[in-house]
Amino acid sequence: MAVYTHVSAEALGDFLARFDRGELLSAKGIAEGVQNSNYLVETTADRFILTLYEEWTSTDDLPFFLAMLDHLAAAGNPVPRALPDRHGVAIQQLAGRAACLIEFLTGVSVSHPTPRQAHAAGAAMGRIHTDLADFAQARPNPLGADTWRPLLERCGRGVETIEPGLYDRVDTALGAVLADWPRDLPVAAIHSDLFPDNVLMLGDRVTGIIDFYFACTDIRAYDLAVMHTAWSFDAEGRRFDPAIGRALIDGYTSVAPLSVAERAALPTLAQGACLRFLLTRAWDWVNTPADALVTRKDPLAYWRRLDAYRKDDLFA
């Protein structure tokens, strides 16, 4: 949530001259994205998002992300394409960083989605999955199920500072989830991080699906499970809203059917999603000083969700 790399107006003017997209009128650094710097740029022709990829983003994966976005945009999904310059080049260099000039999408992320909004968002994911059926490129999930135990071990006993006893409890839950982890479900390109922040809406209409930088190849129904954990609880993970959960699944299946095996696996997939976010948050927690200016997201908000999925079938 910061602008790490400063781009001077002079450099930005020169950058825009590579494109047929008008002349610079305004540029504001925006607090969006955690691994890159973003500017909202206005030219005499249109508005754009300029993204600079910081060193810790693997720019090797950019071609995969951009190909996925182009594929989805060509099929009519509201996703932000990176625009090619006059020579057809989309991945540029600017201020010492890989950089893309990206389509601007209107819409706002809702903080408290209604069931109608959840239905629309579920349907938007269903459409994306349907349209990605013939997308051939692959990217292994760097935060997939096989990475969770090594990540817990790297966090180590430091997680006890979050809550005493947490290490062993996570370890046990992980064992149960990995033992049940489905091996035969359809695998495809997925978003894998479709939190409400990453869905732009106007009223009940989805106007944008953004932030594909966790996109990867993994179990397709896992994408829906991630969304379920992110949308149907309050931020602290204390209260499950069954109407939202149902609306997400109904919206999704109104476009993309779920097989019996996929439906049956959702509780396990959701528990896995909880572990994935619990673990990355725990990692950030133990590696971020308590007095740092960045807000640490509470790992326990995902422990509570995990607990809820273990106690009841929230997909019933």
Next chain:
Amino acid sequence: MAVYTHVSAEALGDFLARFDRGELLSAKGIAEGVQNSNYLVETTADRFILTLYEEWTSTDDLPFFLAMLDHLAAAGNPVPRALPDRHGVAIQQLAGRAACLIEFLTGVSVSHPTPRQAHAAGAAMGRIHTDLADFAQARPNPLGADTWRPLLERCGRGVETIEPGLYDRVDTALGAVLADWPRDLPVAAIHSDLFPDNVLMLGDRVTGIIDFYFACTDIRAYDLAVMHTAWSFDAEGRRFDPAIGRALIDGYTSVAPLSVAERAALPTLAQGACLRFLLTRAWDWVNTPADALVTRKDPLAYWRRLDAYRKDDLFA
């Protein structure tokens, strides 16, 4: 350079309903302002800046700032007015903060101004000073000359961590500047922080003068001296560019004449400006952990400028 207060899309939609300014299409938190949270908001009618004033901004002073901006805008200066709602109210409440919906101005801040740009910016300040001649409201400068010694004392010997011997050198320089500090020059409402960041330009044309939150009543020529220290050196304060310095003064005096006494006082006023920024940067330095994510601005960049003004008459 952060968004401290999150405004939900729902709350923002309700907020905009108080105004006749269209319906919400988009909102992005922008990395602008150090003491408040800013969003670039787009509606069906126009674009705006939404500013939320954080607790440490004295909202008691907001009426002064807004009156000054209204006065300047009415006289045709490109400054961002806070817009009144349907009931004529400009200072609103949102997300527990005082908040204003502010006109959006196009233009970009140049990092390396040319002499033509410096001339235009100097002239823009001259016009502001001329148009403020009949502005009656007053606000004492919370960072005026009489606050510098107490601020040095509050920084204390901690400034030695910036550079050994700095405390005594600043103390001596401060004594000299305060002894020469002019007491009879015209006093008026001034911007007092007109760095290149705070001037929006398109080519050689000034399209916006922004960030009036340090505006106050003080020696008018001090405002020009601040600008001179900020514009005519490189960021590290190592290299003075006489062409820029001259262009600023020429631009200013093309609109607003300087008296003989004001001209004669400029070297002292500029040294005072250097001390003001050196001291606030030193204060931030000694109170910000070295590993914090916010970039500490180098106080020595202003010590070097001070040194340059002491050695030569840079206004000759």
